[in-house]
Amino acid sequence: MTGHEKALIGRPRGFDAEQALRRALMVFWEKGYDGASLADLTGAMGITKTSMYAAFGNKEQLFRKALELYTEGPASYGMQALQEPTAQAVATAFLNGTVQATTRPECPAGCLGVQGSLATGDLGRPARDALIEWRNNARLRLEERFQQAVDEGDLPRDTNTGRLARYIMTVSFGIAVQAASGITRGDLQEVADTALRSWPPA
Known part of the structure; x- marks a missing residue:
């Protein structure tokens, strides 16, 4: 495997943050804060936990962003x-x-x-x-x-x-x-x- 191929594999997968947040909103809306596991959220968002933390912060911060989206x-x-x-x-x-x-x-x-x-x-x-x-x-x-x-x-x-x-x-x-x-x-x-x-x- 070339160095270029290794770099491509290690590079974080790009995703639509707005779309991911909308999907997280739906999970919180349906299951509530406690009922929404990280697996539920990342699965619906189509991203890894690492990508979620990098883009939105922890679960609480993600929820607050989802609440803002819900309000708007x-x-x-x-x-x-x-x-x-x-x-x-x-x-x-x-x-x-x-x-x-x-x-x-x-x-x-x-x-x-x-x-x-x-x-x-x-x-x-x-x-x-x-x-x-x-x-x-x-x-x-x-x-x-x-x-x-x-x-x-x-x-x-x-x-x-x-x-x-x-x-x-x-x-x-x-x-x-x-x-x-x-x-x-x-x-x-x-x-x-x-x-x-x-x-x-x-």
């Missing part, structure tokens, strides 16, 4: 909903977006932000903490948007914006859990519609 992609409905002109339209877009995102036929059912941290042990604490922060940020953004609606006269002056944001988030995550349990998109849309009929909640 499947979960982008959350940020888009905040741009709606009224608080009720924001809540409607947020819940409708949840239904759509958690029941995509080409993706795992449910929400990465919910099942990603289920049954997470001590080793997965950083990932669980990242998801808690992720969920809390979403709630705070909703609360800020609802406060804007109060200031603009779109919501009653005595509206408890924190409670209203928690209500929408609770319904949203409940929808995600039900989606992961196999409830159909149509049935979940009825849940979202029902939750919004008494807007704003008493």
Whole structure:
């Protein structure tokens, strides 16, 4: 074997990092942080552990990158909903977006932000903490948007914006859990519609 041939064998195989990250996202989404083994991840990504560490860092760092991709992609409905002109339209877009995102036929059912941290042990604490922060940020953004609606006269002056944001988030995550349990998109849309009929909640 020539030196050139040895160099080719020893050279790391090139791969599409973005595509690999999308595949890792699907594994985390389906199996959660704890349930996704390194073998699961590298197998889906089509790379070795060495290449994974070199490109993305350890499992926790990979998960954080996957969560960013999830936020910018499947979960982008959350940020888009905040741009709606009224608080009720924001809540409607947020819940409708949840239904759509958690029941995509080409993706795992449910929400990465919910099942990603289920049954997470001590080793997965950083990932669980990242998801808690992720969920809390979403709630705070909703609360800020609802406060804007109060200031603009779109919501009653005595509206408890924190409670209203928690209500929408609770319904949203409940929808995600039900989606992961196999409830159909149509049935979940009825849940979202029902939750919004008494807007704003008493």
